[in-house]
Amino acid sequence: xxxxxxxxxxxxxxxxxxxxxxxxxxxxxxxxxxxxxxxxxxxxxxxxxxxxxxxxxxxxxxxxxxxxxxxxxxxxxxxxxxxxxxxxxxxxxxxxxxxxxxxxxxxxxxxxxxxxxxxxxxxxxxxxxxxxxxxxxxxxxxxxxxxxxxxxxxxxxxxxxxxxxxxxxxxxxxxxxxxxxxxxxxxxxxxxxxxxxxxxxxxxxxxxxxxx
Numbered sequence: 001x002x003x004x005x006x007x008x009x010x011x012x013x014x015x016x017x018x019x020x021x022x023x024x025x026x027x028x029x030x031x032x033x034x035x036x037x038x039x040x041x042x043x044x045x046x047x048x049x050x051x052x053x054x055x056x057x058x059x060x061x062x063x064x065x066x067x068x069x070x071x072x073x074x075x076x077x078x079x080x081x082x083x084x085x086x087x088x089x090x091x092x093x094x095x096x097x098x099x100x101x102x103x104x105x106x107x108x109x110x111x112x113x114x115x116x117x118x119x120x121x122x123x124x125x126x127x128x129x130x131x132x133x134x135x136x137x138x139x140x141x142x143x144x145x146x147x148x149x150x151x152x153x154x155x156x157x158x159x160x161x162x163x164x165x166x167x168x169x170x171x172x173x174x175x176x177x178x179x180x181x182x183x184x185x186x187x188x189x190x191x192x193x194x195x196x197x198x199x200x201x202x203x204x205x206x207x208x209x210x211x212x
Contacts (some may be wrong), residue, residue: 003095007211015152024078024100031068031144032067033154034064034067034073034075034104034140034154035064035065035067035070035175036062036063036064036065036136036156037064037065037173037176038059038060038062038064038111038134038160038173038174038176039173040059041060041061041160041167041168042167043058043166043167044059045121045165045166046123046130046162047166047167047185048163048164048166049164050166052072053122053123054114054115056118056119056121057090057116057117057118058094058095058118058121059115060097060114060115060134062080062111062112062136063111063112064112065109065110066104066105066106066107066108066201067107068106070106070144071106071142072105072106073103073140073141073142073143074101074102074141074142074148075101075102075103076138076139076140076151077094077099077138078098078137078138079101080096080097080099080134080136081093081096081117081135082094082095082096082097082118082133082134082135083132083138084121084123084130084132084133085130085133086124086126087126094118095118095119096116096134097115097116099114101138103143127196129161130162131161131162132159132160133159134157134158134159134174134175135155135156136152136155136156137153138153139153140152140154150157150192156176158174158177159174177205183184
């Protein structure tokens with residue numbers, strides 16, 4: 001083996017190591033956004049058995065799921081907006097609520113219950129049923145080992161059907177839409193950086209075989 005062959009082999013080994021390191025870092029820093037659900041929803045004013053139409057209280061449970069195996073999530077305050085459908089395409093605001101920010105460990109689920117005094121709720125039927133719209137907005141930071149990413153702005157929403165007892169019709173949690181970023185966040189930038197590095201590695205590897 002000539003000295004030039006040995007040098008090429010060392011360079012090739014270095015490139016392989018660099019590429020594998022970049023791939024490992026990219027996989028380590030990749031994050032999944034948390035999922036938000038309406039677990040419970042109760043409107044006493046719409047409970048036909050109670051017959052309390054002037055009761056303005058609305059009680060709810062919001063469930064937040066961190067699916068990341070090795071990354072925690074720090075939530076800012078979660079703002080919730082509630083509306084009732086007055087027809088198929090129109091809603092009327094009924095109130096707002098806030099879940100105080102908190103930290104959620106990896107692969108953990110959090111159930112946050114709350115209540116608020118609405119602006120007043122009437123049994124408004126749409127196709128014979130009562131529907132509410134629940135929207136949320138928040139910002140999160142992902143904890144990777146000992147440091148946090150930049151804040152990621154999230155929002156989502158979903159429709160909740162209410163039965164004659166004033167409760168959510170379906171027992172299963174209702175997903176509040178796909179959590180989409182409002183503004184460009186720090187986490188996607190981090191992923192993009194390592195994607196670019198991985199792409200560079202593949203290009204170098206390709207030309208190494210072409211011109212070998």
